[in-house]
Each structure stands twice: as structure tokens, then as C-alpha cells.
Amino acid sequence: MNKSRRRRHGVSVSGMLAALALVATAGVANAACPPNDDDGTVINKGDLLLAFKPLLKADSVSKAQRIPMARHFALDVQLCDRGGVSGAQLTKADASMPAHKHGMNYRPTIKPLGDGRFRVDGMMFHMAGRWQLAFEVQAGKEITRLTHDVQAD
């Protein structure tokens, strides 16, 4: 069940390759586990930590953490558990407005980048108000659901 690998100190060859591939393709700094400020907002359930950070197109003003409403954005997600990078998979990322009983007009996709890191594309908060981000993480047969509220105004 517990598939977590400890890569932070003892680095395996495949881990190094994955890290290299990540730097080469995504061009984003590799996340640390446990996450720090650079990894964005951190939420947790039990031992599982999930850090998410909005990624903005170059054309939009990117004050730290601020996403223009009604524009597409991507999320950078890092999964960790107490021991380090988590072997769990991000299987679902979505958002809804509980007060208005509707979700997004778009269905995001998830791309694994290796080392517990994922990129979620196709997000958009099309209305002002409170949105609830919802993530599903699968480790073995166990599915963990994490939610987090954000205010779009």
C-alpha cells in the first residue's frame, strides 16, 4: 500500500533521470517535499500533502498566486507524504461553486510529470465568488479526496 519512495536524500538513477527529464521538458523548478512557499498552497489529509500553484499564461499579470477571473489557467500540483515524494497518483482535479451548484464549463486534464508532480490544464473560474477546488489522489486502491476553497473576485 505504502509506495512512497524517499528520493530527497538517497537519489536513485531513475529518480535522477526523471528529475533531468522534468527540468528539460517542463522547465519548472523541481518541488521539494515537504513543500515550501514556492510550491504554492499546501493542503493535507492525514499523511498526504498536496501543494498546488496556479500557472499563468505569460500575457496575464502574475502577481504571486493571483489568477485573472474568467481566464484559462493551469495548476502545478506536487504530492508528498511525510516521508518525501509520494508514489500516489493525482486522478482528478476539478472545481465547483457550491453556492451556485455548478462546476466549471471546462474539463481539465492531468499530466504526470514524474516525482509526484502533475500538471492540470484547462481550468477556468468563470464567475466571481467562492470556488471549491477538489482533488482525488489514488494510492493503491485507496482514494483520498482533498478540497480547498478559493475566492474568485
Added chain:
Amino acid sequence: MTFRPTEHHSGRRILATLLFLLAPAAAAGTDGFSAGELERIASHGPWPTEWMRDPGNRVSANAAAIHLGHRLFFEPRLSANGRVACATCHDPARGFQDGRATARGLADGTRNTPGLFDVRHQRWFGWDGGHDNLWSASLRPILDQREMGGSATRSAALLRGSAALACHYRQAFGKAPKATDPDLLVNVAKAIASWQETLASPPTAFDRFRDALERKDDAAAATYPAAARRGLKIFLGRGQCSTCHAGPLFTNGEFGDIGVPFFIKPAGVDPGRQGGIKRLLASPYNLLGAHNDDATKGNATGTRYLRPEHRNFGEFKVPTLRNLTLTAPYMHNGSLATLRDVVRHYSELDEDRLHTDGERILKPLNLSEAESADLVAFLESLSPEAAPPTPVEPPGVAACR
């Protein structure tokens, strides 16, 4: 319009609290608007707002294409009977609209003709968002049997047969109009799109007020009429209008159901966004298709990630609220004649008409006569006071005879 993840870092939270505590003090010098209201007001500008050329249209912002597109927009020979041009319905003297409830070309249509000012800023085109780009929305009416009833063959023959049009075409696309008819039709639409991109509405009384508040220039802000100011408060507050009519364009660019009937006389329904999504995904001219000039398809995000939902039935595009004084009547079916009628619609909203999936934001506002007049005054302040500017063509294009 921004979203902030809920703060977790105590430093930032303290700062936020401080700002919040300071807010009432700041409000004194800013016209009785709260800090939250001021932030929202700021989010409806600046105007004009930033625009970048359309990567999906290789002649976007191309001066020669703008010249060609201008001529084609007023060209009735694109239509089956040689009498209907884009400008027949999109009349420059009326904010590029026709003043009719529903459009009439070769035959009667079922939807209201939208104005075309600021159309370059939209994400979806048509009341149902059946198009994801401006040039395919410009191609649709040429082929639509009720509008112009034209064809690729007719459009291509017109280009090839007119020395002046062929010359402008060569200037815009770098070669003579020798491509296949369907490809020429797409290029006709791309040229007309590039001209429509120049249709920008000027700053309004609201924009000057918004900018004055930003600068903390009380004297300039004071010239904004008191009625419009009270209407703005309703718009941001009780009315919750800016939830959907957001940002500098006063639209979030998406779709909603506000209880405007979707029945079509004598029989039938307009499925709105649900039909629009079907139309979009079936179209060879959408951004996932071969005619998108952006090789990366990075401009196709909206189309690629679309999620059809039941609630899309009877949803229509949230229209911009700029230039309203030029574009009556209102709504997708032109069913409301005046802004007063629109405000009455929201004030007396029939909740039974909102189908079960309808937005929960909308409740009857029960506005008084005076409040309704204020909201109308605010809406009017989003339109230019003077006659809209005649579109200018960029210089530097050699004459064609």
C-alpha cells in the same frame, strides 16, 4: 478580476487584516465606496483593455487585409441575391446592429443581431458560442441560407473577378486569389475578421470615473452623475450583476440562463449553448481544425477542454454591457425593447422560468422606481456619449484600382 487562494501564511494574513481595518478610513476620500467596491470598480477597466493580434488568423492586424475586409464587409455580391451585405444587419450607424428584434436577411431569423464594437475581445461568438474564433463567426453568415445564402464558389468568383479586390487580396495574402474556392472563402472571412478587429469603442463616462478613483482625483470623480453612482452600487452589490457581467468588457465571456424565454414562434425552442457546443465541435472551422493558423494550437484551450452539461440547454452568452444605448433591443431574441425593460426583467424575475439548473445567483430584486432609474443611468454611462467614431483604416497600403 482575480482569485486568491485562501491565505495560509500568517504574515500575509496580518497584512490583509490591516488593509481591511484601514478600509473604512480610505473609503472617506473615495466617494462612499467600500474598499471591496473600489476593487471591483477598478476591475472593470482600464479601457481600452489590452488586446493581442489573433494568432489563429494570419492576416490579423495586417493593414492590407483590413482594407480588403472593410470592402468585403459592405459587399452585397457575397450574397445569393446580390443585395445582402454584412452591413445590412451590422449597420455602422447603430453600433453595427440593425435595431430589429430578430435579424432579417434573405429570410427571417430567430436571434437578435449583436453589435460588433469590441468583438475582438470575445472568446465565444454568437449567442450560443457556436464559434470559437472571429473569422469562422464571419464565415457563418455568408453561407447561412436565411442571412446571405452565399457559397465558396460565389465568394471566390467575386475575388477573382474584381481587379480591385484581387489586388487587395494579393497585398494581404502575398499571392493572387488562386487557391481552391473553400480556401478562398476562409481567407475572405479572415480578412473581414481583421477589419472587425479595428472596431473599438471609446472610453465612457464610467471609464473616466473609474480612472479618477484609481488616481484618487476627487474633482474628476465628482463629474460622474449621482444617479449613475447609485446605480453602480446596485450593480456591484444587491444586483450581483458583476458576477457575470465582469471585467473591462462587462462579461465573463461565458453563458448563463437568466429566464429569457427560449421558445421560438410559431413552434420550437432555441437550445442556446447546448446547440452551440454541438455546432462548434462539428465545424471544420473551429480552432482544432486545419484552418487555425496557430501551429501550436495554443489558442484552442477553450474548445479542447469544453465540458458539455445539461444546464447548457437554454443558456446564452453573457453579453457585453458596453455600447448598449446603440444596440437596442436586447437579449438573444430581442424581446426587451429598452434598458428600462431589462432592469424590470431582473427586478421582477420570474423564478419559475429559470429551469432547475438555472443560476442560483438570480433572485427578483424588487427595485423601486428610483432604484431602477439609477441602474439604467449606470448602464447608460457604459456607452459613448457622442456618435461612435468612424473606423479608420491604417495607412501605408498602396492604392488598388
